[in-house]
Amino acid sequence: MIPMIPAQPMPFEALTPDAYRQLEHAASLKGLLKPFKGKGELEHLAQVAREIEAQLCHLMEVVVQQARQPPYSLLDIRLVLQNTSAGSTFLRWRTRDFARMGVAAWERQVSNRALPQAVREGLHRFEGERIALNLQMSVVHSLYRQATTCAIKMASAEQLLRQFTTAVEVSG
Template identity: 45%
Template structure:
């Protein structure tokens, strides 16, 4: 019944006005991602630079999650989408990132199959279908961006730790060499 009301409402709204507005390029420009890419492709000289890259990734991921929450989910939680038997939600994963998912209302069942089933429903109008398609494309792209940034952050952290370990081994051995030279010089002076 709610789906029927939603599709009737969508018909009267007309095909020109969509209920869902996808993100535009200017929204991403505010995330300042250009310096991030320049910072990724350079010769890293130590742990500090990798820590800085990881921090940039954390910040970018947080900004993408805010974008998902304030721009995508905010729209998905308005009419006519509130009348649908599925809803878009955000899901925290055990690895850390937060992704957008489709969830059946009133249950824990999740997945893109719910979205596909809804799109195939005879009562879904062309306008609503267009909105659902735009939402799904936006969800897929944003999830990919969050995943990539999180993976780069994780790799930068791992690389920073490995560089710190390599520097510790180097420093320890260098100190042994310097100490050995000092002992050799002292014994030569005694002789």
């Protein structure tokens, strides 16, 4: 059963271009599409990716805070931050009683005919923000992992070259 929810349009502040402005400058692909001269540059790329992840997490928190306001707080579902074992954070839907999680919980709530249209539209906007932010987090976290892995490989290659060069100099 759904508690009495007003049918008037719900306040929802979509993330604006201003919210993303800082990310735009940090996430330029020109820093990615270049020859890397050593592990230091790859470590820097990984660091930038980590900083962008933190900024995306902040944007996710803004969306979660909005979803905690009435009338959405009166519903049976919650938008929550979920930390993964891989070290990233994603937005997930879950029911109050934890019986359901994921898009199925959202679909069930949106499909409820007793839900006012304005609330349904607000949930739709939250779902759009969730999808976009999760995509961005996934891409940036993948970039972080790849840059970190490649920095380790680059360091290993540099160490092998130094060892071989030292061995040749000693024997020569």
